[in-house]
Amino acid sequence: MATVLRVADPVAALVDAVGADAVRTDAATLELYGQDVFGRGAPLLAVIRPASVDALCAGVAAARAQGLALVPRGGGMSYTGGYLAADAGAVLVDTGALNRIIEVNETDMTVTVEAGVTWAALHERLAPLRLRPPVWGTLSGRFATVGGGASQNGMFWGARNGTIADSVLSMDVVLADGSLLTTGARAFRPYGPDLTGLFAADAGAFGVKARLTLKLVREAAAHAYGSYSFPDADGLLAALSEIAREGLASETCGFDPFLQAQRMQRESLASDAKALLGMMKKQGSFWKGLKEGAKVVAAGRSFLDEVPFSAHVWCEGRSQAAADADLAAVNAIAARFGGTVVENTIPKILRANPFGNVNSMLGPKGERWVPVHGILPHSRGKAAIDAVIALYESHADAMERLEVGAGYMFATVGSNALLIEPVFFWPQPVDAIHRAYVEPAHLAKLPGFPETPEARALVETLRREVIGIMAAHEAIHFQIGRTYPWADSLAPAGRRIIDAMKAAVDPEGAMNPGSLGL
Template identity: 40%
Template sequence: MTLPDALALSPSRLPDGEAAFFGSDVYRRHATPAGVFRPTSVEDLRAIVLAAAEAGLAIHTRGGGVSYTDAHLPRRADSVVIDSSGLDRIVSLNETDMTVTVEPGISWKALDDALAPRGLKVPFVGTFSGLAASVGGTMSQNANGHGSNANGISADSVVALEVLLPDGTFVRTGTTGSQASRGRFRNYGPDLAGLFLGDSGALGIKTAITLKLLRRKPAHETASFTFPDFAALHGCMSAIAGMKIEEKSFGLDLALSQGQIAKQDTGTMLSVARGVWQSSPSALAGARSLLRMAAAGRRVLASAPYAAHYIADGYSAIEARAKIDAIRKVALGFGREIANSVPTVVRAMPFQPLHNMLGPAGERWVPLHGLLPHSRVAAFHAAFTSYVDGKRAEMDRKGAYIGAMFSSIGAGTFLYEPALYWKDALTPYHERMMEPGYLAGLPRYAENPDGAALVEEIRTEIIGLMHAHGAGHFQVGKLYPYTRERDEGALTLLRAVKAQVDPKGLLNPGALGI
């Protein structure tokens, strides 16, 4: 379609050849947008939004573009994508009031790199994808990540938001919404920031995000355990979650232990070894970690069906060790301790290259997840296992397999995160997002439409199974059934808010299902 002049001539417009990439995520593409824009100032962004709204074009904001729930994907051609990566500055940092305000496109890694030399960090440090994932995108999704076990999910780190609406109005939340107030806290009256957190970009475009700051803890310890079955893994993770003691923990089944996070190619291992050395509080601890990593590798992980990995931070080595000792005491009631190579690697390099966007042998990858109360986990796991067993023969035939990762969210919720893999051709998205040197070392596969169709069928059916077991979801995007069976009062309120902030329905149509 032809863009109006205000957009066609915008200096922030990217070449047309970029449109297909910016209309894709790691899983798929629906439509190619009419234009892609990379503003470098909030004023530019506002001008683009006003022109697009005037022309009746759908507006999709993209952060790092590493979500996989159709979240930022246009579904029709009369749309524009706004790439927020040009809005990546730290606007202000206040070490007295302990807040940092950032533009939405800054990545978690860039933010952490800027805070580390000052001995500071944000409580939610970022996602595993934080090399690319942006603060704005993550806040629009809700995420579990580094620091979440100690400090909560992404939304829990927010003090205030500045949000741009399609008519050019800015909404500022909490104390920042009052010109009289110099305060820096979120809960001044109703929690308006909360309205926009996890909105999948359906309610506005975040232009500034103010986050809490914490002092970094210089010491850390890690530990890993294997378990004979899922019940033991879950028992251990839920018992430790109630203690709220670790910085980060996660469980893996055998498929993921052998691939994904536990897998390290030689190049990554070398940079990880450097990172472990640098991040270890003492040279001796660094040497010990490296030796353990070399000796243990994947061998031990492959010996048990489930593993859990723990990272504890402390202001002193004694504090970190005491935390890991407390974790160990509980974990040994459920499983046995193994070498701590996986959490050591994760702690040393929280933001690794995005190699996990493919399986260990170059397979295509798409994850999904459900948030379940601990009381419902066993029933869901039984139903999930039986469903997967029923599909196993067809998956084998069509070159697909499934693994799962697990996390605790607060004391009461369990994040069950299956990941599907299948042998298929890569897309231009992979070629652009992943390192060419890494891709060159992986096998390539021919187009596999049967495998892809099976994966889509399984993904849809597992989401149905999760819904039937009462699961909730982060990263709703355009995938998870947020509105299904939702209380009428809540839905009416949300639709009224949408009608108020976006009366023409131009902001990321389809997101949240509203």
């Protein structure tokens, strides 16, 4: 790890490189950028927010000339320490001002963007052209960025096609010395060994994403939505896995009773009404939209009250008949595993407004929230969730006493993987990051809580133990950050290759020290 040099005024060198307007050292900024959704890092020296790729290169080079460590940050939605400084005195690189969509190439079916473009902004630009990347963002895409997605990987919209990293063709990456590396061809990937893949999902350990070129596909012409009640997790998991194997749904998700109840409490029907117009526009005609909108209002938020476990499915196709046929096949699979059809409000609302608010960063009463997850082969899903439930039962007394709630979400990734995401809620005050991202009107209605160090300590213990369970069941992870033991999972030969690459692109270990476990 590089040692921070004690120079007269390292901040002045940063100002010379990127301009005074792009350097912040005030306490409020350093506090906000020094924390993620769950944790806090070591105190920062400064935050730089370059407004061009040239300025980004200059800023990185200036920081290294002063012996400063660098920490890249995208939209700030991490909860795994991905951009939390390991040691005091680092410079955080906020890529949010690199927010230009450089080219939409409809002939070659590619889009090139700067790293700070949000998924919401990209969707807004591409939607009128009926284009999108194969995997087109996470639910936090109002703030989450394309560069952050490439660094952390992730999925939701378009999950049938894999993960965000699968949609990236090439990247321009600023290395620790300030030089700019282009990772691959802009037409196809890979051309020889996959250099783009080596920089994808690197948690910022190998460089700062500056520009990215993504594949494009045509937006579907028609959509169909399904929601289902299952009496137990076994049936739900089996159904989701079979739906994924058959390739019937563009996206799937499922909730256990606890997380389902949290979601129903968190939002009001008024917020659904805001989404209603968008949903109606997507139904193809005024009268059909009016009919579907009326169903949402009539269902309100009571339609899942008696549902033990719920699954939600999005189908799409070149025609309404094709989308409806896929949904009919999904209905048959759900029935085979004990599922029954319920009102499909949730998938309709989410698809109409794919990048909504991120108020779910807090529980319905303002509880703190943090997930942990694993992506597993279908064959290991049931055993993993059984082990997680056994863990909760072993800590049940403490969880009840300290008011620590736990649930889990499910989703499928491609045709061959299942995501299990245990989620924890506990009483603790909100932090600066919540005040920055949760809607002020929503935040003002939450009662809040005093400090509860014992409850947080229990959550930290539960997270560690869940990660251990996931490792025992062959899970891998998105947004590795500083939370998941990726480096320790490598075979010796693999670790030697990664160490050699780190030494080649960052010989002093100054780029996001500690991320990936390096």
